[in-house]
Amino acid sequence: MNWMGKLSRAGRAFFADDSGPTATEYAVMLALIVLVAAAAIQGIGTRIWGVYEGVNHVMPDAT
Secondary structure: OOHHHHHHHHHHHHHHOOHHHHHHHHHHHHHHHHHHHHHHHHHHHHHHHHHHHHHHHHOOOOO
């Protein structure tokens, strides 16, 4: 077999392989999940901070 046929088959096998894009897709999905989780945690933290601030203004100082 000539070298051009081997190169052609190697090129087709490389582009037909799905393992590389699959890992990339998982990395992108993980990054999106982390961003959504961080945004949700920040939103919850902001609400909790507001509750504590409200309680702080309503209750008299204990000192």
